[in-house]
């Protein structure tokens with residue numbers, strides 16, 4: 001047991017207190033002060049510092065037994081630069097369009113649409129153009145994107161809220177499709193939000209979740225340098241732990257596939273070079289978007305019809 005400025009917690013999936021350390025940085029975040037961690041949160045240093053990831057010996061969930069409090073998190077996110085600033089528009093749009101195509105294969109295309117963390121509304125825009133959801137419920141803490149997000153609904157009825165923890169404005173049993181793209185592995189209490197969303201889904205309604213996969217080939221290849229091992233993720237999922245968490249939250253069927261990410265070729269080359277210890281930050285490189293099934297997974301969970 002170490003003396004840490006950060007609170008210790010039990011497994012967020014099953015509540016057990018049986019962690020076994022699995023992945024850690026040279027300097028472990030739980031041994032560093034909050035003030036010292038700030039520059040690492042902002043990505044100002046190349047040295048990787050993150051909270052030790054442990055495997056729950058009861059349910060197999062990967063999580064950090066120490067993590068920021070929700071108050072500390074709120075403050076850190078408020079001062080954070082925009083997400084994925086290295087991945088420019090066309091590649092990000094192509095990635096999100098694939099998510100929507102996957103969702104519309106199995107989700108009901110009527111009732112309401114709910115998204116947590118929609119950013120500027122990539123999926124909202126495609127859904128509003130192609131199908132007829134009767135209301136868009138959008139939970140996005142970043143007020144700076146709210147105008148663009150509202151525009152993405154293309155004049156459809158919508159409600160935008162900054163509170164990601166409270167879905168109470170949404171009528172129970174009304175939602176055809178709920179969406180969370182790179183949100184679940186940022187939450188301190190993922191089980192609570194999954195239960196809340198389940199009560200909002202209509203019979204046969206679907207929840208689509210995109211997360212990293214800590215059992216992916218990319219993780220195997222990169223080891224401790226796997227980018228999702230970072231200060232922003234209090235837990236990470238694999239297909240088994242994701243399925244268990246969703247079943248426990250009351251979802252009937254869970255299907256999981258690898259998702260495709262589009263990156264500018266330049267970004268891929270820089271990442272590969274950085275992993276090998278070469279800095280190509282200033283080299284001129286092509287921006288062509290390329291799609292790769294890498295370290296991510298796309299989960300579709302449905303409630304009983």
Ligand SMILES: [Zn+2]
Pocket residue numbers: 011012013014015016056057058059060061
């Ligand atoms: Zn557990």
